Amino acid sequence: MEQLQKHLSFSPSTDIPLLLLTFTAILLATNLLRKSKIPPPPLPPGPWKLPILGNLHQLALTPFPPHRRLRDMAEKYGPVMQLQLGELLHVVVSSPEAARDVLRTHDAVLASRPFVLAADIFFYGRTGISFTPYGDYWRRVRKICVMELLSDRRVLSYRAVREDELCGSMVRRVAAAAATTVDLGEILYWASNRVITRSAFGALRENTESFLAVVNSMSDALSGLSVSDLYPSIRFLPWLTGFRAKLTALHREADLILEEIINEHKARRGNHDDRSAAAAAVDDILDVLLDLQEAEDCNSLESPLTNDNIKAVATELFLAGSGTASVTIEWIMSEIMRNPRVLRKVQEEVRRTFRGKGKVDEQGLDDLKYMNAVIKEVLRLHPDGPLLAPRESQEDLVVGGYLVPARTKVMVNVWAIGRDSRSWGADAEKFDPERFLDCSVDYKGRDFQFLPFGGGRRICAGISFGMAIVKLGLANLLYHFDWELPGKTKPEDLDMTERFGLTLRRNSPLCLVPIAFNPAS
Numbered sequence: 001m002e003q004l005q006k007h008l009s010f011s012p013s014t015d016i017p018l019l020l021l022t023f024t025a026i027l028l029a030t031n032l033l034r035k036s037k038i039p040p041p042p043l044p045p046g047p048w049k050l051p052i053l054g055n056l057h058q059l060a061l062t063p064f065p066p067h068r069r070l071r072d073m074a075e076k077y078g079p080v081m082q083l084q085l086g087e088l089l090h091v092v093v094s095s096p097e098a099a100r101d102v103l104r105t106h107d108a109v110l111a112s113r114p115f116v117l118a119a120d121i122f123f124y125g126r127t128g129i130s131f132t133p134y135g136d137y138w139r140r141v142r143k144i145c146v147m148e149l150l151s152d153r154r155v156l157s158y159r160a161v162r163e164d165e166l167c168g169s170m171v172r173r174v175a176a177a178a179a180t181t182v183d184l185g186e187i188l189y190w191a192s193n194r195v196i197t198r199s200a201f202g203a204l205r206e207n208t209e210s211f212l213a214v215v216n217s218m219s220d221a222l223s224g225l226s227v228s229d230l231y232p233s234i235r236f237l238p239w240l241t242g243f244r245a246k247l248t249a250l251h252r253e254a255d256l257i258l259e260e261i262i263n264e265h266k267a268r269r270g271n272h273d274d275r276s277a278a279a280a281a282v283d284d285i286l287d288v289l290l291d292l293q294e295a296e297d298c299n300s301l302e303s304p305l306t307n308d309n310i311k312a313v314a315t316e317l318f319l320a321g322s323g324t325a326s327v328t329i330e331w332i333m334s335e336i337m338r339n340p341r342v343l344r345k346v347q348e349e350v351r352r353t354f355r356g357k358g359k360v361d362e363q364g365l366d367d368l369k370y371m372n373a374v375i376k377e378v379l380r381l382h383p384d385g386p387l388l389a390p391r392e393s394q395e396d397l398v399v400g401g402y403l404v405p406a407r408t409k410v411m412v413n414v415w416a417i418g419r420d421s422r423s424w425g426a427d428a429e430k431f432d433p434e435r436f437l438d439c440s441v442d443y444k445g446r447d448f449q450f451l452p453f454g455g456g457r458r459i460c461a462g463i464s465f466g467m468a469i470v471k472l473g474l475a476n477l478l479y480h481f482d483w484e485l486p487g488k489t490k491p492e493d494l495d496m497t498e499r500f501g502l503t504l505r506r507n508s509p510l511c512l513v514p515i516a517f518n519p520a521s
């Protein structure tokens, strides 16, 4: 017992160092353990959520379109912010640094698109391009678009169509209404659709108008914000609401028209005389797709393009091209009508450049420094896709220090980024084309403060095509006409409110009075 007591008794000289040693060892071990199990970064901050709705009410119950509301929220929650819309986790990024993370650093992991029911029905199981998930099929179609259908060479081959429609039909239509009030947006939409239709399908035909009307209705359903898209686990919802039936009816209508157009093309191609006559003409987009289908290598591992694939790609290009360019010209005309100084300056440049020719053509349009600055400034303030097309993460990743879990929908608020004073100065909200003069910032997806066409692997595939229409259309409006606001409307009173949709449009029609001008005089 005495022995035991002696053994248990505390001896300061030997035990204190021993205790200290043990304590330090435990501390080191716990630290090491903690380090080996680094906790994942937190989810991005975001506003409070309601059960079932998540943050839907914060977007829906406001008079502001989503990109504006999201900018206000980002000011409070930061440039990487989470929102729960229905069942789906969304992350919205609103700074050039975070956009770089999404479009460059994690481009491959974020190169897919989320499921959208309307796209699945309209585009034959998402086999077009814009809504197609990332993978071999998308890579193949993207390559066809970039190398064949929308390459610079191909876009150049449609130059005669653009000049015919924009320098001819459009100018004649405006001239016929000279000195009266016209809905310029409607005329621009009409003219750019004629360009797209002829480039895609070769000729304007009886059913063009019906096809346009169907495509127009389609675009409303493709936002990805329908109840069926936000609550995908409730599978019967689209049946119950009649949404699926509506989409299927639209798809059938478009399919019938497309089938007719393809059959016409095939018949012409089968007819030797027609074919040799057509060989001299320029191939339209459908011809190129049919050529590729015919030329498919039987030994290739890839399955041949089906008629449905061709219809899906053609409809999507039609959709992507039909509203975008005309909406951009409409915003340009709106901004310059509010800024008479800019109107005079850009008009003077266009008229000076083309006076010798007596008409506008495509040659030399790229050298119009001021007009190109005006176009960029409008794309900065009024990007067609203010939130780009959403991406979907394929695996967990970190953006701006926050965790973005796999299968999150990621949106880039390029509208907010384009108006951020940290990139654009204190007058970021002001329309000031001079800021783009002698400035190397471009819209090719490399300058993350200016992303009107997006960036990374999913950057717009039709930049050259779209810009060719914007430049030629605008130059013609400025060359042939002076423009006035109707009645007693003052420039500063021109309504500039926006309507959110697949493309960001004006909420009210742009009504202007064209005054015919003879630039040669």
Ligand code: HEM
Binding pocket: 129, 130, 131, 142, 145, 150, 317, 318, 320, 321, 322, 324, 325, 328, 383, 384, 385, 388, 389, 390, 452, 453, 454, 455, 456, 457, 458, 459, 460, 461, 462, 463, 465, 466, 467, 470
């Ligand atoms: C001024 C005109 C245009 C603007 C501002 C514009 C803008 C955009 C934007 C913002 C995107 C989404 C990019 C992203 O998610 O990062 C996009 C995608 C796309 N655009 Fe355009 N666009 C225009 C004209 C056109 C035209 C004329 C065509 C073809 C006829 C076209 C074809 C496409 C295609 C195919 C995609 C999807 C690319 C993919 O997902 O791989 N665009 N566009």
